[in-house]
Amino acid sequence: MATATKQDTEVEELRSKIAALEASLHEKEARQDLVHPYSRSYGRAMIASILDAPDGGKSLAGTTLRVGGWVKTGREAGAGAFAFLEVNDGSCFESLQVMVDKAVAEPVGGLKRLTPTGSAVLVEGVLKETPEGTKQAVELKATKVLHVGACDAATYPMAKKKQTLEFLREKAHLRPRTNTIGAVARIRNGLAFATHTFFQSRGFYYVHTPIITASDCEGAGEMFAVTTLFGREKELRGLPPPASPAELAKLREKVAEQAEAVKTAKAAAAADKGDASLAAASKAEVAALLALKKELDTAEAGALYQAGFKRTPEGELDFRDDFFGRGAFLTVSGQLQGEYYASALSNIYTFGPTFRAENSNTTRHLAEFWMIEPEIAFCDLEDDMQCAEDYVRFCCRWLLDHCASDLAFITKMYDAGAVARLEQVAASPFHRCSYTDAIKKLEAAVKGGRKFDNAVEWGIDLATEHERYLAEELFKGPVIVHDYPKDIKAFYMKLNEDGRTVAAMDVLVPKVGELVGGSQREDRYDVLVERIKASGMPLEGYEGYLDLRRYGSVPHSGFGLGFERLVLFATGLDNIRDVIPFPRVPGSAAF
């Protein structure tokens, strides 16, 4: 549908005027804000605000300023007359060279305290232009050393110039100081802010879906339980071993008999109030009854608890004493709750942690990872695919614009194709291909002699080898495969008119394979009920979800993107444990 007056040219002109003004402002601000607003007490300038200026900081030459950071490498020169320190503060990939004379270092213990890799320094000095051909346009000539955080090279685990990524994983608290993990952290930050910027600027609201969920029927994978039962286990363990039903019955009988004895004794005492021995006998019977009752109480409690945990009569763990009054789990997806909010706010996205308790010790799996899940009302599969494509391409463009030096380093060290891949993806539309056509293409490849480990036929779930063949060899770029067989996809995906496929789509990219998975959701109440039943799941677990189809149902779609997969795709690194600050995997939740 064509709408409204188009004023494309005018908008374009305004945009470039703004861009020019902003560039000019940015340059002036870089001068103005040379002291970080929250480091004024120390007067620290961010190294990025010097080296990231368009002229590499040249116009700042002659300025007195302070930089603080960690020494990447330090070496004495001039027979100990001065030292060069490469100081990095993590604000950008580049380090600033600082030249310190012996005399300047004297008050803080001499040059030898400054040069070890890992030492922290805060230095005041004058910025100087470097000779032509030097890596950086400027260096700092120190006039004062204001802080030294010493670092013993003999024990510092990061002292060596190059460590393996495996080794660095064991030092997750220090590894962000390395070139690689520092670059990954900045790229990850870039992708996160690009994500928020993309969705916010397109009218999506950010929704925090819950991490703890009592719904164990999402069926998207094995779940972690969340509990406070272990906290009381020790105390409850002290209860007696469970009494059998027969023992309990016997005790209850004894209590009843004793209650009769109390009655009789009380009656006797009441009949002859003068007889003190009758009163005493009555008291003794009451005491015996109380003791028996206490014994029964303890036995009954013991029958409920076994070895520290409450049990149902069937012997199952009983979660009614647990924090949430029932079993609770860590979320595997915020989609259901995202749909609730999209059915009110129209366009929403989530960006939060997600969990899988699968015992997968691979380079592609984490027990804890971050996921982005947009959900859109009045949106069909076509719109959904467009959104996923625009989002991924926006992220690639953002990185090229904001993380150039980090990407250059990664490209040099790990994946020569990383920058080219980002540029290609940012620049060209994604291919689209129905699942049925994809299978035909794979079958043709097999006929042509291409070997796959997994057989190809209509109905299979595409394996990573198939996905990468499509993205890397056949389409040579991202491809969106859509309309999958219903039997290999989730129940909530909208059934197509052919009755055998659903309106699902996966974005496949080179290097990673599946990056995005999404679908139009089944918005017809009756069809959804049938699909839930056919999946063998209980309808009761989906009452809220069904309400959306009962009360003002709208066509809607969404997708999920594993954030670490996006970082892997952007950096070309091989192991997912290197692109999240603190990886959680089977057997390890260190740091």
Next chain:
Amino acid sequence: MATATKQDTEVEELRSKIAALEASLHEKEARQDLVHPYSRSYGRAMIASILDAPDGGKSLAGTTLRVGGWVKTGREAGAGAFAFLEVNDGSCFESLQVMVDKAVAEPVGGLKRLTPTGSAVLVEGVLKETPEGTKQAVELKATKVLHVGACDAATYPMAKKKQTLEFLREKAHLRPRTNTIGAVARIRNGLAFATHTFFQSRGFYYVHTPIITASDCEGAGEMFAVTTLFGREKELRGLPPPASPAELAKLREKVAEQAEAVKTAKAAAAADKGDASLAAASKAEVAALLALKKELDTAEAGALYQAGFKRTPEGELDFRDDFFGRGAFLTVSGQLQGEYYASALSNIYTFGPTFRAENSNTTRHLAEFWMIEPEIAFCDLEDDMQCAEDYVRFCCRWLLDHCASDLAFITKMYDAGAVARLEQVAASPFHRCSYTDAIKKLEAAVKGGRKFDNAVEWGIDLATEHERYLAEELFKGPVIVHDYPKDIKAFYMKLNEDGRTVAAMDVLVPKVGELVGGSQREDRYDVLVERIKASGMPLEGYEGYLDLRRYGSVPHSGFGLGFERLVLFATGLDNIRDVIPFPRVPGSAAF
């Protein structure tokens, strides 16, 4: 320290030029982007892009467009000749009035299908100016109804015009369709994006600190355990009851005796190879040995497991079989890991979920909430306070600029002072007051006849009544209290030179009390070790944390802000369960 050339005036001028150009661009874009980019198949315009235009959409009059959303109220008029629908799509607070003629509604089942509250509609029509004095500047005259998602008013839980917030909590999946929760969702989104914008524009990197942690010694509150042990409990429950050490010893003895018997029988069989009965006897002894060994294995396993859980010899739960090979918990703070990254990237912030397993059924506590934790290198308490103040004021300004109608509604319905409070906070610097002075002021108030439930003397932890007195009555605005007694604050806060206070600060605000808690961190290795020991905690749990002070230690500071507290402060709502989409509290993890 004074730095660099200041070009304040020029920067200011450039900024206002840009602002003017951006406003002009925004206006033109609103016309251009009238169809939401991911609703093109349905041609849906966001209602915000019509009503949020500076002229309220007047210049769009005469345009044909489509809107989709949910009917807030619908009523037939003109004796059933037409109906007015108030349609809301959640993109903004306001609803758009849609006028539908009987004939237009005929193909979709008549006007009665459209008017019930909660019905979903997608309507095409022509935008018309409304008469002067009407609430909105425009309304839509429908020419076609493209979608109806019916809603049965008899059963729809949100059909009534006004429901209590308590009732809405029971319908967390539908409550974002209400005015209040819709406004809260947009305000919450505004504060979240303001948070990212504030930190990103000041050179902070966003770091995802882990949710699952194996560290149980953070001491910040009770923790939830994360486990996969319940998954195997049923299977392991089938093991025999634990054998006693004596029984196990006896079995082991039997196995040894039988091994001897096997040896003897084998020797006999070997000595006389012709004797088949000897060979058979040897075989029988071997079989008996194998049976005994199996019995021992089962008994040993049974001794390890009890009622489905592995036990140590001391009877404690043994987590070596658990997913992470040890006990694991949900994080109570990302501060430690934030410090790791700040000691490499200089300025970082976290924004993620945080957990407390405290059994607090109050209006101010959640078991799952979101927290923002910046951490800054070369930053002292003064800088830290400035950062917290700038951040909170930035958020208030952002809301006033971006969520005006939502705030207006909240102010009208819940807290007449909400907007004024935001304006005051955005406009004026925060007061500062040392803890010692705060106590003096409280003591003076007590002398003057002010009553508090909690006694006032140097050394107490300020109660909420004290905090609110300071912020609401004494300073009449936000106040930062700093330099608290060391005994009421955490071990990692930097010890001041007086030896009895630490460099801690709390931001106290009207309505909420404590909004932010922060400190300069102890960066001296020896002092930190002493402080950990004095807290009675094991040093081993802090090896990584101590490494930061061993290798290139820098002065650094940070703070934590509970995001839901900020939303409470901004909206003036009373119950924290109403400002998070899906509240998790003792006894409930619904939806």
